Amino acid sequence: MKKLIPLLLLLVLSSENTIAQQMTGIMPLRERAKLEDNVLQERLDKLLPELMRREGIDMWVIIAREYNEDPIARTMLPATWLAARRRTIMLFTDQGPEKGLEKLAVARYDIGKLMKGAWKPEEEPNQWKRLAELISERNPKKIGLNISPQFAHADGLTKAEYDSLMHYLPAAFKKKVVSAEQLAVNWLQIRTPTELELYEQISRIGHRIIAEGFSEKVVKPGVTTTDDVVWWYRERIAELKLTAWFHPTVDLQRANPGSGDSQRSFSQRPEVEVIMPGDLLHVDLGITYLGLNTDVQQLAYVLKPGEKKAPDYLKKALNTGNRLQDILTSKFEAGKSGNQVLKETLAQAQKENITPSIYSHPIGYHGHGAGPAIGMWDQQQGVPGTGDYLLQYNTVYAIELNAKVVLPEWNNKEIRVMLEEQAVFTPNGVRYIDGRQKELLLIPRSKTQ
Structure with a gap:
């Protein structure tokens, strides 16, 4: 954590400075973006695996469409991404303490340096079929989806996207779908x-x-x-x-x-x-x-x-x-x-x-x-x-x-x-x-x- 501090360019100000002078410690937008991405990378690498294991969810699927982003997805986008691109699917799979968390983007693009792209439309034009393939290959015990009656923050999966996912998901995996409400809430609050x-x-x-x-x-x-x-x-x-x-x-x-x-x-x-x-x-x-x-x-x-x-x-x-x-x-x-x-x-x-x-x-x-x-x-x-x-x-x-x-x-x-x-x-x-x-x-x- 201390290694991040030189990046912060934060307020190291004496009490004698005027308020106007104190405000100059606010970071330029480019430096903010670097810091925000570093913080997010740390959360994905260290906090998210711990939360998924605590809730017993070994796969978390987050689906967002441009300008109708899942609230959770917005917290996982790089600082230079102001919105999802087309349909952006994030696939997190817990491979255990030794291998750690696999972070994939089932999308046309990598999600910055945070998630590697795992869909090539030239090879499989149907994005949903590719998602179903990736899920089948990883054979999760529980598939968490953002469905919540209590928190709008954790209820970002729209009806249309849910229907499409369930249409293409093999029957054996439909039974493994659970609400990721507690996982989503903990991701947001901790x-x-x-x-x-x-x-x-x-x-x-x-x-x-x-x-x-x-x-x-x-x-x-x-x-x-x-x-x-x-x-x-x-x-x-x-x-x-x-x-x-x-x-x-x-x-x-x-x-x-x-x-x-x-x-x-x-x-x-x-x-x-x-x-x-x-x-x-x-x-x-x-x-x-x-x-x-x-x-x-x-x-x-x-x-x-x-x-x-x-x-x-x-x-x-x-x-x-x-x-x-x-x-x-x-x-x-x-x-x-x-x-x-x-x-x-x-x-x-x-x-x-x-x-x-x-x-x-x-x-x-x-x-x-x-x-x-x-x-x-x-x-x-x-x-x-x-x-x-x-x-x-x-x-x-x-x-x-x-x-x-x-x-x-x-x-x-x-x-x-x-x-x-x-x-x-x-x-x-x-x-x-x-x-x-x-x-x-x-x-x-x-x-x-």
Whole structure:
């Protein structure tokens, strides 16, 4: 893993640098492509055989068509492949610990340097017949297909492709076809040590973008609207040659009755409001970089004239949100289901007189990743199906939640302390990948921020 580090060209930056200077550590597209392919090669060589043996699937067939790619296939394409080509079939066969994994592309092309082409149309014009030949020659015990009632990520085999495969597959092998749901979910959710190291850099970039937007550089109290900040974030992310995987949210809560829609539904966009001194701002923002995603929510306070710090009652409210995070992560344990973790967290929070709402999820190749759901904002009694999946080590989670807090100083108004950070679940517990927010961002920024 350490040998990859010289390739990273990542952020080795002092805290004295400005945010703008820090952002220069983002890699050029050509260097990103090299790194992404190296990381993928490592996953295919080391992680995938382990996962296939764990699930008892010795052959995995993934079929994708151009512009209708299986979500799994997209995670296995070289960085310079922006889509599958014609019909692309990936055939992975576990030949045992000594020989390792055979990786073939039943397609007109090699898949970069990752998978060798195994179909010559000049010799066998029918791609399905060639696939059936390769399967017969390898005589697998179980053939995994991406069919899943629970996860869209693992349900990428279309009806037409399934019908064609079953038409050409010899009868003896039809009986060996099984769902690859668990294998697909684990491929998506489990991160390698190299990826976890990269995730620290990716998360740091996301945090710095948030801090830059929640600063006097962008926010002019009495002039700037919440929507102005949203679009600043979109422009900034594009300027850095990154991707926003969802449209950011910026909203506010304030003391004035009727201002700051703290009770809005999660299914609604917040109202556009002019940002004023004394407002508590909230952002929800996610970027994609090096094939991995972030999903972060943080809070900022707009100082009133003469103020140098946020009011103590808002700091205390943030502490309540941090305590809810601690309760949630303390309940993580391998072998527990997402629903079990949710139930235990809500029970403990209520014992501590915290009014909680938990909606955490795996994150990685997808922002809302495959794996155990730990609540949803509208399903606090548990999430059928996906919430029944068991927690696995080396999964990155978006620790997403909110705690309701009543502020006497705001005429007993109830606010939501909405927080979200990336954390990895390991045998040593849960670790925030690039830390978490424990102090409110200030506008204008203090010299220590």
